[in-house]
Amino acid sequence: MPSLLDIRARIKAVENIKKITRAMQLVAAAKFNRAQNRARSARPYARELDEILGVLAAISEDEFDTGAGSDVLDLSFVEGETPLRVHRAGLFEQSEVKRPGVILVTADRGLAGAFNTRLIRAADRFIRDHPQMDSRLITIGKKGNAYFKRRDVSIIHHVEGLSDRLQLDELKRVTQTLVGLFASGEVDGLYLIYSQFKSAMRSDVTIEKFLSIPPVHKKDDERKSVYILEPDREAVYETLIPLYATTKIFATMADSFASEYGARMVAMQLATSNAEEMLESQIILRNRMRQAMITKELAEIVGGSAAQVS
């Protein structure tokens, strides 16, 4: 049975925890609003790029068959660095993947409910479900890295501390490294596992193919309208592919941050209301014990005086 002093100490502790979770909730809410806006405004751009890729795929299709698909593209992501050399056909080819690179995007921090756990579990399952493939892991965010470091999975690249302000330069470098793994043949496919943002209460763990580029929705009606390509098809691809890849990573990070802050906001809200509930029950317990003590003392006084009178 805890003493009255124990209960008082516990009430104090719960009050302090409540203050902390409440503060974290407010911080997450502020960050969430900004991240949500970023995630939303990244979408039209990404959609438009998909569209252009679809158009280009539709008008290139005939030429693919005639072997013209063997263009060599020099993809430049960061100004001043050596471009990556890839075959265009290789970027689109849907052959069987033997050495996939699994890009796991988690948060750098915890205390966001099941946010990190759900992503890690999805990555774990992906690797276990494809035992015939020699999966390698690329981790973005500390939490995923910390989990898989202690396990029998080879992590070929790790990135952490990305800014939630989504700095384009920073993300271009990350994209360059990722595409580089594919271009060099270290992996022959890249998959993204990340949290797709829906709303503060909801985000979906998503597995998406990043490279080779999944079959795009071809705009068949566009094939009839003859596009002028300037300066030529190769150059258009050389501009488009880096934009596409960078945007994919940009949008993924935007979604991930918005989901993370949303999850943290909800988790901390829950923690705060749990603390409140606990506080209430402890206060009732404290009052009851105090009353019991007073009653006991009164009874003793009454009992003592009664003994003296008789």
Next chain:
Amino acid sequence: MTVTYRFRILTPSRQVLDEDIVSMVAPGAAGYLGVLANHAPLLTTLMRGILTVKTDQTEKSYRIDGGILRVAGNSAVLLSEEVEEVTPEPR
């Protein structure tokens, strides 16, 4: 009445413009190119340079850092990673 077409400028972080315009001049890969309404379908890469957009009444300029321009079906979309509005030099 002047003939107009829909023009949108998008960056990864925002929509810069969505308006009916009369004409634009963009820094294309093979030199500056002008686009009026009912232009033939076009897909072109862009260089770093100044983009000028004319509507019925106004004229706006933007500094763009390369990108891609698609013109089709009497509308145009410009995608660039960095777009910044600039005040045109007084003539």
